Amino acid sequence: MISFQKNVFHLATKKTSYIIGVFHGQLLNLYFGKRLKNIPDIGDMLTVSYSRTFSPVDIRADGTEYSTADLTVEYPTFGTADFRSPAFCATYADGTAVTRFEYQGYEISEGKYSLPGLPAVYSEEGDRVSTLKIIMSDEVAGVTAELYYGVFEDYNAITRSVKFINSGENAFDITRAMSLSVDLRRADFDMVTLNGAWARERLPERAPLRIGIQQVASTRGITSHHENPFFALVDGNADETSGEAYGFNLIYSGNFVAGVHKDNYNCARAFIGINPQNFTWRLEKGECFYTPEAVAVYSDSGIGEMSRIFHRLYRERLCKGKFRDIRRPVLINNWEATYFDFNEEKIVEIAKTAAGVGIELMVLDDGWFGKRNSDNCSLGDWVEDPQKLPNGIKGLSQRIKALGMNFGLWVEPEMVSPDSDLNRSHPDWCLHIDGRKSTLGRNQLVLDLTRKDVTDYIKSVFDRLLSDGDISYIKWDMNRSMTEVGSAVGGPAAQGKVYHAYVLGLYDIMDYVTKNYPDVLFEGCSGGGARFDGGILHYFPQIWTSDDTDALERIYIQYGTSMCYPYSTMGAHVSAVPNHQVHRTTPIKMRGDVSICGQLGYELDLNKLDEKDMDSVREQVSAYKRLYDVFHTGDLYRLMVPQGNNAAVNEFLAEDKNTVIICTYVMKGSPNMPYGFVKLRALDADATYEDESGIRYTGEYLMNFGKKLSYNHDYISDITVFKKV
Numbered sequence: 009m010i011s012f013q014k015n016v017f018h019l020a021t022k023k024t025s026y027i028i029g030v031f032h033g034q035l036l037n038l039y040f041g042k043r044l045k046n047i048p049d050i051g052d053m054l055t056v057s058y059s060r061t062f063s064p065v066d067i068r069a070d071g072t073e074y075s076t077a078d079l080t081v082e083y084p085t086f087g088t089a090d091f092r093s094p095a096f097c098a099t100y101a102d103g104t105a106v107t108r109f110e111y112q113g114y115e116i117s118e119g120k121y122s123l124p125g126l127p128a129v130y131s132e133e134g135d136r137v138s139t140l141k142i143i144m145s146d147e148v149a150g151v152t153a154e155l156y157y158g159v160f161e162d163y164n165a166i167t168r169s170v171k172f173i174n175s176g177e178n179a180f181d182i183t184r185a186m187s188l189s190v191d192l193r194r195a196d197f198d199m200v201t202l203n204g205a206w207a208r209e210r211l212p213e214r215a216p217l218r219i220g221i222q223q224v225a226s227t228r229g230i231t232s233h234h235e236n237p238f239f240a241l242v243d244g245n246a247d248e249t250s251g252e253a254y255g256f257n258l259i260y261s262g263n264f265v266a267g268v269h270k271d272n273y274n275c276a277r278a279f280i281g282i283n284p285q286n287f288t289w290r291l292e293k294g295e296c297f298y299t300p301e302a303v304a305v306y307s308d309s310g311i312g313e314m315s316r317i318f319h320r321l322y323r324e325r326l327c328k329g330k331f332r333d334i335r336r337p338v339l340i341n342n343w344e345a346t347y348f349d350f351n352e353e354k355i356v357e358i359a360k361t362a363a364g365v366g367i368e369l370m371v372l373d374d375g376w377f378g379k380r381n382s383d384n385c386s387l388g389d390w391v392e393d394p395q396k397l398p399n400g401i402k403g404l405s406q407r408i409k410a411l412g413m414n415f416g417l418w419v420e421p422e423m424v425s426p427d428s429d430l431n432r433s434h435p436d437w438c439l440h441i442d443g444r445k446s447t448l449g450r451n452q453l454v455l456d457l458t459r460k461d462v463t464d465y466i467k468s469v470f471d472r473l474l475s476d477g478d479i480s481y482i483k484w485d486m487n488r489s490m491t492e493v494g495s496a497v498g499g500p501a502a503q504g505k506v507y508h509a510y511v512l513g514l515y516d517i518m519d520y521v522t523k524n525y526p527d528v529l530f531e532g533c534s535g536g537g538a539r540f541d542g543g544i545l546h547y548f549p550q551i552w553t554s555d556d557t558d559a560l561e562r563i564y565i566q567y568g569t570s571m572c573y574p575y576s577t578m579g580a581h582v583s584a585v586p587n588h589q590v591h592r593t594t595p596i597k598m599r600g601d602v603s604i605c606g607q608l609g610y611e612l613d614l615n616k617l618d619e620k621d622m623d624s625v626r627e628q629v630s631a632y633k634r635l636y637d638v639f640h641t642g643d644l645y646r647l648m649v650p651q652g653n654n655a656a657v658n659e660f661l662a663e664d665k666n667t668v669i670i671c672t673y674v675m676k677g678s679p680n681m682p683y684g685f686v687k688l689r690a691l692d693a694d695a696t697y698e699d700e701s702g703i704r705y706t707g708e709y710l711m712n713f714g715k716k717l718s719y720n721h722d723y724i725s726d727i728t729v730f731k732k733v
């Protein structure tokens with residue numbers, strides 16, 4: 009619901025209020041937090057009612073003064089009285105860089121605004137979603153800004169984006185354009201970010217805010233293994249079930265910045281958007297520019313609730329297409345089983361055994377094309393290697409289909425190897441700067457997706473691969489950070505656009521392939537999880553979470569990822585032991601119990617397992633199919649988080665609340681163990697729940713007495729299913 013009264017906009021979800029005021033032509037951010045029933049007058053919501061010494065002032069019509077330096081500002085710009093981190097900066101034709109937006113008006117409409125060429129959450133028929141557009145302009149600079157707000161009443165989420173229009177006579181350069189800026193009127197928060205590196209992505213880090221700017225960012229052209237476009241601001245003592253928590257996420261797959269500016273007056277300005285580093289977007293007269301979408305959520309009951317708000321919104325209104333709603337297949341992928349050393353027979357042998365245990369999809373990973381026997385050639389030449397596949401993809405996929413399975417394929421469409429026919433015939437198709445040596449990443453270059461001839465070529469590769477229906481699944485990989493980012497087209501004025509235009513080119517291709525091949529399941533991947541973000545999830549409902557498939561490591565990685573993204577989006581595979589990344593040996597049961605809550609897959613040669621392990625695999629596959637809905641549409645309660653504990657426990661509560669699954673993982677056992685109980689959450693206290701062995705408990709018992717934990721040795725795991733009787 010959105011209302012406008014006495015110069016105050018109230019954006020209300022079921023549990024949240026977001027309040028904006030129009031104050032002498034300026035737009036102020038007045039409140040974001042728990043839902044308010046009665047909206048105070050604007051005067052009562054101002055941060056201060058006077059201007060501080062050294063704060064430059066505007067004189068009101070009545071002669072009194074105010075300063076935006078002392079107020080909470082909704083969409084701050086550079087160059088006037090507000091000295092904190094600006095949301096918008098531009099350089100104008102006269103060389104100056106001052107912008108001052110004045111309020112012009114607003115429109116309220118039903119449903120959700122959309123963003124041309126950009127991924128965004130959406131509304132469906134019957135959703136209680138409304139849009140607010142606030143129009144601001146700077147007449148001197150000739151720029152109009154339309155601030156868009158999507159209010160998802162039942163999802164308790166607010167989305168934001170900004171459209172800039174060159175409404176003047178001269179071109180200008182946008183140099184900073186945040187998707188969201190929010191001034192919170194307190195700053196005694198901890199900031200939580202998701203950080204890491206290859207094979208250890210998205211591990212939460214938490215620290216109290218200090219005065220100044222704290223931010224995470226990427227300049228790698230992808231969101232990266234290292235940082236994620238998400239952060240939370242939480243009470244110092246907030247935990248999974250209590251305390252205030254604000255979450256901010258950018259639905260974007262390229263360079264981003266996500267941070268907070270804590271000022272000297274206890275205000276925390278949260279901001280998130282495209283990274284301004286090397287971003288200069290020339291806007292010609294009449295042109296417009298849309299920022300990517302940001303999502304903001306608030307919880308007054310801890311970090312767990314913040315995550316659940318994101319999960320539900322992303323599962324239901326960010327992911328789209330038929331695979332959003334149907335059970336996705338259990339797959340087997342040959343990468344860790346064979347690496348580059350395979351042929352048709354080997355793949356069929358792996359598939360045969362997999363089919364026998366109920367696995368539904370055989371995915372052929374890297375190495376099937378060109379002369380690719382290692383990672384130093386052939387990207388771009390998407391034609392089968394006749395040595396490995398004498399009967400081509402068609403011949404292989406027919407044999408796989410004859411086993412009752414579907415067939416899937418790995419591609420890395422954004423890349424080109426220097427040693428490839430594609431590069432030899434189109435040496436200027438990669439991102440590069442003439443006369444400057446290009447740094448290689450995994451021996452490869454990045455195609456210039458800002459060029460239409462390049463994006464058309466990539467679309468044609470998919471048309472060729474996918475049009476005859478042999479391929480049911482694509483693993484879309486992207487294996488390097490971008491360097492020497494320049495384009496051979498567009499001249500000097502286009503160079504500051506390349507990083508973002510690349511991402512727009514990527515979305516254009518993803519949009520094309522998913523619209524034209526709606527029956528193909530796409531999984532995102534970037535050296536594991538270097539591009540695990542909402543932008544990818546809008547097109548592809550699942551992403552390979554990490555190249556680290558060790559069960560213990562995955563507990564942490566999946567936990568961190570679940571801060572913002574639901575388990576239904578996480579590709580999770582059981583691989584061989586000793587594990588290829590950390591050489592740890594964990595039981596097959598634990599590897600399965602960790603993977604079953606995500607999109608289950610196997611990444612090993614099942615022919616090498618003994619009968620006992622094969623029985624476990626059979627059980628895992630059937631449990632995955634049986635429990636899919638609870639894991640993938642239910643609510644997640646993190647009963648015990650892995651960081652700081654020897655164990656982790658997750659509860660998944662079905663949408664209808666009739667089934668609850670408790671997943672327990674002991675990373676490190678201890679002898680002569682202390683008592684351990686974990687209390688379940690959100691059950692019906694008066695109901696009776698029965699576990700799979702027929703033992704009955706009341707909801708009250710499970711939530712207060714709790715479920716016993718046993719820690720007496722390493723690597724114990726358990727999946728317990730309770731059903732309401």
Ligand code: GLA
Pocket residue numbers: 343373374383418485487533534535536552555
């Ligand atoms: C990346 C992916 C892996 C695998 C290899 C193949 O690293 O994350 O899963 O597909 O590429 O080269």
